[in-house]
Amino acid sequence: MAAIQKLLNIALHPLSLVLLSSFMIPFLIFKVFIYVRNLFQTDENGRRGAVLSLVDIREDNLVVVAEKARSLGSPDVIIIAADVSKLQDCRRFVDQTVNHFGRLDCLVNNAGIGKPSGFKDWSNASEFTPMMASKAAAINYFETLRMELGRAISITIVTPGLINTDLGLTVVKEERIMEIIPLLSASELAESIVKSACRGDMYLTEPSWVKVLFPFKLLYPQLVDSAVRSFIGLSRKINNSATELKLE
Structure with missing residues (x-):
């Protein structure tokens, strides 16, 4: 086993450089094509007529947003007070949305917390427990989920x-x-x-x-x-x- 590890340590580094260089130019051409396509893509109207389920821990914040959405053309908007850090609340607002509209096409998960301070300012490390690895954990979770679900x-x-x-x-x-x-x-x-x-x-x-x-x-x-x-x-x-x- 040790010999195999040494062989991989020696062989994979130069091999990876060869593979990276061979894929680099086609990949860059592809990225440029996508970038140019997006530049000339027709800008679609933001008033898409979507039906919305708005969720926030403070329900009063959602009233103005709901009224704005309706004024922009949304035919149906519901508001749900929920704490997305609680599993039971997450299940509840998903169930309420599906029960009301019959389905859920798009979920926007944009809840976040933060506390701008350096480590030297920490008085109690437990205060930062909700934020520990939150962004990296969320990204890794959805990357893995995307691989499992495919298209x-x-x-x-x-x-x-x-x-x-x-x-x-x-x-x-x-x-x-x-x-x-x-x-x-x-x-x-x-x-x-x-x-x-x-x-x-x-x-x-x-x-x-x-x-x-x-x-x-x-x-x-x-x-x-x-x-x-x-x-x-x-x-x-x-x-x-x-x-x-x-x-x-």
């Missing part, structure tokens, strides 16, 4: 950057240096998500310029770690300076 159900995984929401504004407020990053509006993100899901995309990253950072993380992890450490250090200096000015 039976289309799954689009969305990885947004800083969005102009309460959570996004909190991050900017806590880390002042983040103000240099332009915030994408929630409506722009929602429109991109609808278009991407209708196209059957596997992934969507918005704003799209964020994707240019991915190859650096893959190919130069040490450089990225060093850059992030410098970024965090600069952010702390700015925050400390802002705090001192307020005290004065």
